[in-house]
Amino acid sequence: MKKERIFVFKTKPTIISHAAVVGKKEGEGPMGKEFDYIFEDSKAGQDSWEQSESRIHREAVTRAIKKSGYKNEDIDMIISGDLLDQCTGTAFSIKDLGIPFTGVYGACSTMALSMLVAATMTEAKLCTNTVAATSSHFCSAEKQFRMPLEYGGQRPPTAQWTATASGAVVVSDKGKGVKITSGLIGTIQDMGITDANNMGAAMAPAACDTISKYLKGTKTKPSDYDMILTGDLGVVGTELLLELLEKQESIDISGVHNDCGLMIYDLNEQDVNSGGSGCGCSGAVVCSNILRRMEEGELKKILFIGTGALLSAVSPLQSEPVPGIAHLVCLEA
């Protein structure tokens, strides 16, 4: 096996602020009190689902900037992306902020990818303050990838619920906060999954590949971390990940593993089948609960692995598989 490049950030890029903004359903879940703002209206006062997603995304970005104490003109770069075609959720969100923009695409792994690109720009000493962000919206995602909401399609038990949510961090070369100390950009894994209603199965092999490469590359073990947090594998994907790591790699992460898709909703009460998903799911959980607990000292060192399924609305109809990708960020308090 090729030795993957672990990104070690010697400059220790620092998350000096973070914000998470969500929709009504996410606000009613177990993390409700963690979020900076909850839009009670699914359309967030806009005319379309797409505009609503942009509105929520902008709210997270502007709140993160405000909490950092900086102004827009102090921010050198926004690194962001989303699930909408041509990343328009992001583009229309930030177009009037006057901040340079690096668009990234990693499907639901985008929060981890944007943090890694932000940390890389800090490490290269090309940026002082950057924003890393992402968003998703249940209604814009359903409309685009699956069925019109009005159709009332039945969701199989493996299906996940795309979170209406956005997360944003300000990453700086100085200041107080959680440090991005290392990471690993993932390699696409294609196990031939063709069920567009089972994203967990599509993403679990990628998470397995990235986690095992990182642990081997850094010669660390699961118990060295307070948490190994995947993005949005949900119930089905989590079970697969634990099994794959155990059987293929002899790595047992069950004692420290959690998944943002399992945390954001009450799986018994909120009718979300296999759990939450979408770029905003891990974005909002990491940018609220997780970073707060790190700042308060409850969690000292964690691995956050964003997980993405690389499909479009067209690709499954052309019998293409759903390849997965997973990007890993090591965060230290």
Place this chain on the structure above:
Amino acid sequence: MKKERIFVFKTKPTIISHAAVVGKKEGEGPMGKEFDYIFEDSKAGQDSWEQSESRIHREAVTRAIKKSGYKNEDIDMIISGDLLDQCTGTAFSIKDLGIPFTGVYGACSTMALSMLVAATMTEAKLCTNTVAATSSHFCSAEKQFRMPLEYGGQRPPTAQWTATASGAVVVSDKGKGVKITSGLIGTIQDMGITDANNMGAAMAPAACDTISKYLKGTKTKPSDYDMILTGDLGVVGTELLLELLEKQESIDISGVHNDCGLMIYDLNEQDVNSGGSGCGCSGAVVCSNILRRMEEGELKKILFIGTGALLSAVSPLQSEPVPGIAHLVCLEA
């Protein structure tokens, strides 16, 4: 005006190889002899336009790697993206190469953006060899953004022809070749353009903003460069750019300006209206003719400004404007 961050690459990331692969029409144009490979079949032997784009993209990436003398396992990262929904042109292209993947989205500016992110990873000393690439395909783009080809829709004179093309470079921290010495990541400009058949007008203000910020930030003038090359403004956008720079910024680049969208086709003979466009247009022109002329000493120092229009198939139907973005790369022989 906020002073934009000019990215100055002290490590001088080097383009050690490049490849350009195109379709039949591009092969019949004035650059025909420059390209590494021409697919005579629009479907490139595949079953769909989308798969054809992925095939062409993969051909450019694998040819660039082969020409570098390295093997896949020596490449630390592919940085790439395209115009297809969820960047599936790229994902399905490279999924079996076993190389870590950073997905970027900059619409038709993607070649410049991927080169800048590659150079940033080199500058941060996180990668040794990276691939920066992009692609577009006339048929997959028409199908997705405009009309089914079979409809035979009339194209207004302002419309551009999406190039069936892909370009790729291998960027290394050592070796011989053209250097990426500096750059500027652009800021979204929204002038309220709503005509999805006039991308040149949507992108020209962004090119104007990026070029003037870079020239002012580096205290250089147009005559310091052998060429100021925009991505795909075409006839309409080029005229607007020259006028905007002259009137708003008192900068005259007319003596050194060219545009990949004006170079890739014979505008009199090939029925492409306002010229070429698409990520692959500037990708293929830069990764063939331009880099060859730099390597041969004809061009010593150029600015390449990738230009992108940030729309989806949905956004114009929702009366959204078409914001533009432009990313600049300074290349030195």
